[in-house]
Amino acid sequence: MRKKALLALMMAAVLLLSGCALIQKDQAVDDATEIIRMGDKVYTKIQVKAAAQQELINKAQTYSMFGYAYDMTDPANIAEAQEAAVKALKEDLTLTAKAAELGFDQLTDEELEAVKAKAQESYDNMVNTAKQYVEGKDEMDEAALTEAAVKMAEDAGYTMENRTESATKDAVSAKLKEYAVKDVAVTDEEIQAEYDSKVESNKETYAENAASWAATANNGYTTLYYTPAGVRRVKQILVKFTExxxxxxxxxxxxxxxxxxxxxxxxxxxxxxxxxxxxxxxxxxxxxxxxxxxxxxxxxxxxxxxxxxxxxxxxxxxxxxxxxNIDEKADTVVAQLAEGGDWQKLTDEYNEDTGMKDNEKGYAVAAGMSGFDAAFVDAAMALEKIGDVSPKTKGQYGYYIIRYESDEAEGPIALDTLKETISSSLLNTKQNDTYEATLAQWVEEAGIKVDMNALKD
Structure with missing residues (x-):
């Protein structure tokens, strides 16, 4: 009986182990299922699913940045991520083959040095970022902190090897794009049409809103094509409150x-x-x-x-x-200006508004604009003619002493001053569109086979 019981246990163990092996073998076979093939290059199911999972993670992180939730388990989101992953992998296979065909995968010594520098910069940035999250960093010396950060970065998959691989791929892709768009150009007719369109759009936006135009002009990030009536430029000497x-x-x-x-x-x-x-x-x-x-x-x-x-x-x-506490200083500026003192010299000596540094045209100001202290705007708009200087004006930051510099001319901004900006923007758009179309054509011609059904569990 004892022998039979022992034999039964042994058989059960054998069956269990063989069952586990079979399950493992089946999983391995499933993971190795071919999803994408181009010649002898293959992406398997496990590789495609890993790429799709990364797509989901990236999308979730993007949504999170803007305060939105993203369900990574939603079948529709998973399907979308798989489509995106397959598209990216097809493009990767195509670009690798096209680069080899054109000889772009052979980098010059200069290009290799640039790749090495870019990879090193990327790796160093990741290690420096990791240092901020090392547990117990305040008790470590620099060598220990760096060692811990390097381990953290490498555990997260960031190594010099893969940073170099990524930088190399970027360099090759850049050469392919340059090849694809080498004949793309922008015509004067296209520039004129874009200019006309932008002028009309700006006119619609700002014609009755000079305050908004002035605020946009001051931020310096947006190209403007039309100027409404009622905008002037002013400069100021700010006598600031003491700290x-x-x-x-x-x-x-x-x-x-x-x-x-x-x-x-x-x-x-x-x-x-x-x-x-x-x-x-x-x-x-x-x-x-x-x-x-x-x-x-x-x-x-x-x-x-x-x-x-x-x-x-x-x-x-x-x-x-x-x-x-700043009356005397402000009065000194006002008195010297009244006596014909040089504005720029007094600005260099007394002004404490950093926004005026290298600001040749001065601030754009219009009635009712926000973003500036109302006391500043009111004083600026109260000046009657170009060259007038305000009395010292109490404001949020101290005393404002403001000079009326010029008026912004109403109407379209001259094309000559905008032509380079428009041309660059149009060229960039046309190059991107051309490259996307060329890449799609290359992928179509590559004869890549895809079995999306095999991705289903």
């Missing part, structure tokens, strides 16, 4: 904000107690409690009003003191 006074005003305003919050809370209590008293059919006990609550709330509101009044006065006092 000590800035801190005092900030602290006073914080206390004012707290006092406003406290007053609102006290008023809410008064309103709540009064609401109970105004309710029909309340009991005597409820009425007595509400009356007591109302009395207490009114007392709290009275104290809050006094505190708010004091907080407002504190802001006024701190601000008055701040202006008093």
């Amino acid at each position: 000590e006074d800035q801190t005092a005003i900030k602290d006073a305003n914080t206390k004012l904000s707290d006092a406003n919050t406290a007053r609102t809370a006290a008023q809410d209590k008064v309103d709540a107690a009064q609401k109970v008293l105004d309710t029909e059919g309340i009991t005597d006990e409820e009425k007595t409690k509400a009356e007591a609550d109302l009395t207490a709330a009114k007392q709290e509101l009275d104290e809050a009003d006094k505190a708010l009044l004091a907080a407002n006065q504190a802001v006024t006092d701190a601000t008055d003191k701040a202006f008093a």
